[in-house]
Amino acid sequence: xxxxxxxxxxxxxxxxxxxxxxxxxxxxxxxxxxxxxxxxxxxxxxxxxxxxxxxxxxxxxxxxxxxxxxxxxxxxxxxxxxxxxxxxxxxxxxxxxxxxxxxxxxxxxxxxxxxxxxxxxxxxxxxxxxxxxxxxxxxxxxxxxxxxxxxxxxxxxxxxxxxxxxxxxxxxxxxxxxxxxxxxxxxxxxxxxxxxxxxxxxxxxxxxxxxxxxxxxxxxxxxxxxxxxxxxxxxxxxxxxxxxxxxxxxxxxxxxxxxxxxxxxxxxxxxxxxxxxxxxxxxxxxxxxxxxxxxxxxxxxxxxxxxxxxxxxxxxxxxxxxxxxxxx
Amino acid sequence: xxxxxxxxxxxxxxxxxxxxxxxxxxxxxxxxxxxxxxxxxxxxxxxxxxxxxxxxxxxxxxxxxxxxxxxxxxxxxxxxxxxxxxxxxxxxxxxxxxxxxxxxxxxxxxxxxxxxxxxxxxxxxxxxxxxxxxxxxxxxxxxxxxxxxxxxxxxxxxxxxxxxxxxxxxxxxxxxxxxxxxxxxxxxxxxxxxxxxxxxxxxxxxxxxxxxxxxxxxxxxxxxxxxxxxxxxxxxxxxxxxxxxxxxxxxxxxxxxxxxxxxxxxxxxxxxxxxxxxxxxxxxxxxxxxxxxxxxxxxxxxxxxxxxxxxxxxxxxxxxxxxxxxxx
Numbered sequence: 001x002x003x004x005x006x007x008x009x010x011x012x013x014x015x016x017x018x019x020x021x022x023x024x025x026x027x028x029x030x031x032x033x034x035x036x037x038x039x040x041x042x043x044x045x046x047x048x049x050x051x052x053x054x055x056x057x058x059x060x061x062x063x064x065x066x067x068x069x070x071x072x073x074x075x076x077x078x079x080x081x082x083x084x085x086x087x088x089x090x091x092x093x094x095x096x097x098x099x100x101x102x103x104x105x106x107x108x109x110x111x112x113x114x115x116x117x118x119x120x121x122x123x124x125x126x127x128x129x130x131x132x133x134x135x136x137x138x139x140x141x142x143x144x145x146x147x148x149x150x151x152x153x154x155x156x157x158x159x160x161x162x163x164x165x166x167x168x169x170x171x172x173x174x175x176x177x178x179x180x181x182x183x184x185x186x187x188x189x190x191x192x193x194x195x196x197x198x199x200x201x202x203x204x205x206x207x208x209x210x211x212x213x214x215x216x217x218x219x220x221x222x223x224x225x226x227x228x229x230x231x232x233x234x235x236x237x238x239x240x241x242x243x244x245x246x247x248x249x250x251x252x253x254x255x256x257x258x259x260x261x262x263x264x265x266x267x268x269x270x271x272x273x274x275x276x277x278x279x280x281x282x283x284x285x286x287x288x289x290x291x292x293x294x295x296x297x298x299x300x301x302x303x304x305x306x307x308x309x310x311x312x313x314x315x316x317x318x319x320x321x322x323x324x325x326x327x328x
Numbered sequence: 329x330x331x332x333x334x335x336x337x338x339x340x341x342x343x344x345x346x347x348x349x350x351x352x353x354x355x356x357x358x359x360x361x362x363x364x365x366x367x368x369x370x371x372x373x374x375x376x377x378x379x380x381x382x383x384x385x386x387x388x389x390x391x392x393x394x395x396x397x398x399x400x401x402x403x404x405x406x407x408x409x410x411x412x413x414x415x416x417x418x419x420x421x422x423x424x425x426x427x428x429x430x431x432x433x434x435x436x437x438x439x440x441x442x443x444x445x446x447x448x449x450x451x452x453x454x455x456x457x458x459x460x461x462x463x464x465x466x467x468x469x470x471x472x473x474x475x476x477x478x479x480x481x482x483x484x485x486x487x488x489x490x491x492x493x494x495x496x497x498x499x500x501x502x503x504x505x506x507x508x509x510x511x512x513x514x515x516x517x518x519x520x521x522x523x524x525x526x527x528x529x530x531x532x533x534x535x536x537x538x539x540x541x542x543x544x545x546x547x548x549x550x551x552x553x554x555x556x557x558x559x560x561x562x563x564x565x566x567x568x569x570x571x572x573x574x575x576x577x578x579x580x581x582x583x584x585x586x587x588x589x590x591x592x593x594x595x596x597x598x599x600x601x602x603x604x605x606x607x608x609x610x611x612x613x614x615x616x617x618x619x620x621x622x623x624x625x626x627x628x629x630x631x632x633x634x635x636x637x638x639x640x641x642x643x644x645x646x647x648x649x650x651x652x653x654x655x656x
Contacts, residue, residue: 057529134571178531191575201385202575203506203531212571214564214590221594223571236542243462243540243551245573247519247530262542266549 025171027321028164034319037312038168041275045251046175052273054251056176061252062206062242062263063169065183065190067297068256068279069198071150071160073288075110076296078185079121080157081144083108085128093127102127114295126227130210133222134188141192155327158197163325165279168254169198177252182242183207184234184259188225206245208233238263251275257297264302264311276311278302283317287324353499355649356492362647365640366496369603373579374503380601382579384504389580390534390570390591391497393511393518395625396584396607397526399478399488401616403438404624406513407449408485409472411436413456421455430455442623454555458538461550462516469520483655486525491653493607496582497526505580510570511535512562512587516553534573536561566591579603585625592630592639604639606630611645615652 029035045054066072086096086105096102101120104112113120129137145158153160169179181200183190187207194200209230212223233241239262242250253260253267256279268274280299281290291299306313316323357363373382394400414424414433424430429448432440441448457465473486481488497507509518509528515535522528537558540551561569567590570578581588581595584607596602608627609618619627634641644651 187572187575203573205575209572212568214567214594216593221567221590221597223567239542239549239551240540244515244537245531247515247533262549265544266542269549 026167028167030319030321032319034312034314042175045273059177060246060248060250061172061177062180062182062250064255064260065181065185068254069161069165071287072296077157078189082124082128084144084148130225130227133224134212137188137225138192141189145193158193159327160324161197163322164320180204180206182238182263206233206241234259236262239266257299258301261302268309278306278311279314280316282315354495356495358647358649360647362640362642370503373601387505388574388576388578389500389505390508390510390578392583392588393509393513396582397489397493399615400624405485406517410452410456412472412476458553458555461552462540465516465553466520469517473521486521487655488652489525491650492648508532508534510566510591534561534569562587564590567594585627586629589630596637606634606639607642610643
């Protein structure tokens with residue numbers, strides 16, 4: 001039919017435009033082996049003539065968030081949200097003035113807060129993330145994201161996303177990939193802004209969660225957030241969370257810490273072409289430089305094994321032309 | 329640019345063709361108020377000029393599976409799979425000959441099996457669904473689906489899907505909806521065949537699950553299925569499972585039993601245009617007739633409240649021209 005022939009003609013006319021665009025799809029990345037490895041992988045899995053061709057339905061890419069899509073220093077941003085929440089709620093909880101970890105949170109004493117360990121952090125999460133409906137929680141996060149600012153950069157936290165990674169997400173999607181976040185952070189915290197900031201809709205966000213309960217309050221159904229852990233989407237939890245949400249093994253994994261080790265291992269040990277990517281924070285001037293000794297985003301075992309396992313390591317300082325987006 | 333103008337022209341030329349197709353999108357449904365209610369809803373949420381317009385990203389439709397997309401009588405098909413598995417494994421478990429519910433499963437005594445209650449069924453699930461990797465489990469299900477046949481209809485279970493519902497899934501998707509399964513059945517059981525049979529990929533399947541563990545066996549990572557319940561995606565669990573997987577409230581819900589009550593309630597009490605659909609099994613000749621007294625797919629409270637809540641009830645006998653697809 002004439003229409004089909006017309007479409008084929010249009011495709012042929014537009015193909016060179018698409019290719020020209022692809023060559024420039026990662027402008028914030030310096031030319032070099034890292035950028036080349038990414039492009040080579042994407043080209044071979046999208047080329048129908050290649051033995052490594054992967055159909056679009058299986059082009060699934062997973063990205064850690066903290067320290068990988070946005071910054072995580074000096075401490076995870078979601079922890080700063082929890083501290084700000086506790087401070088806002090403190091007038092209603094006079095007992096917190098003498099009770100850890102709340103006292104430390106109110107005083108902004110992150111060191112003592114972290115020293116309170118897992119038990120202390122769970123108390124903080126319970127006080128700041130539970131006891132309200134899912135929609136109330138999302139509003140709280142949305143307000144915080146609009147107002148809170150990073151002390152060193154004096155920017156909103158959602159402006160401290162990595163411009164080269166935003167381009168990588170776009171580049172993969174324009175090549176038929178579906179992109180997911182796979183984070184140790186809270187699933188509902190991330191979903192509040194992931195679509196706007198990363199172009200990743202709520203259904204493609206996988207994260208840690210607390211339990212919810214279905215209640216009908218005065219005739220209105222709500223999902224009420226309980227102060228109980230449901231799932232920790234970190235380390236060996238990442239492949240489990242991926243399987244639970246996606247039900248397929250991704251072919252591309254991107255992370256920056258040992259918390260991503262099992263995800264990288266799971267993804268890159270599947271059949272066919274696979275890509276593992278590690279972001280190494282090496283840029284003390286434009287961002288931060290840290291790895292083996294850091295208390296957030298510790299990168300040790302994954303860095304040691306990257307070469308043997310064929311994972312590509314991004315050297316932030318040398319591979320990235322820019323770090324954060326220009327904000328107008 | 330000329331290309332854009334050309335596209336607009338093509339769209340204008342093709343629009344009447346699409347509309348002609350839409351009028352005939354549900355050929356297995358008899359004309360009448362049920363079919364009309366569905367089409368009216370879809371037309372108003374997809375019409376940009378309508379006050380009820382919903383953008384494609386929010387056009388989310390959720391479907392129960394058992395008794396809603398495929399049959400569930402005389403007993404849930406996944407239970408028949410579990411019985412067949414226990415029989416296949418019985419030679420390695422001589423102790424099962426004298427232990428319930430295994431003895432009943434081996435003897436095909438479904439009545440005694442069901443009388444063993446929740447505890448008995450969990451034992452059966454543990455023996456038939458756990459103790460292997462996720463990929464081994466999928467192979468087992470795929471084999472069963474290819475060979476097992478329904479005693480009354482002498483068809484494969486995946487042939488006992490409802491042709492009018494397959495058309496409804498297609499019709500919604502061709503109108504920009506994303507379709508999900510939200511089942512009390514097992515998520516991995518469903519994912520094995522949901523894409524082929526319903527066009528619903530694994531990431532759009534929400535179901536009950538057992539716990540999995542990430543292990544590396546001889547250098548190969550696996551997800552090992554444990555004999556422990558993770559999540560029961562039924563009744564009030566359905567809105568919770570929907571929120572966990574999708575992170576948005578759907579606008580269209582379809583179910584057939586009181587197990588879908590909370591899902592219907594949750595979906596239809598959101599803002600804007602909403603649609604609740606209940607399949608009432610009224611066709612003893614072509615399928616089955618059951619509701620308030622049935623031990624599977626009990627439909628009582630949801631049927632009572634359907635009119636007040638504005639839910640549309642399908643009368644299978646009168647609303648459907650055909651029940652199952654013609655199989656060649």
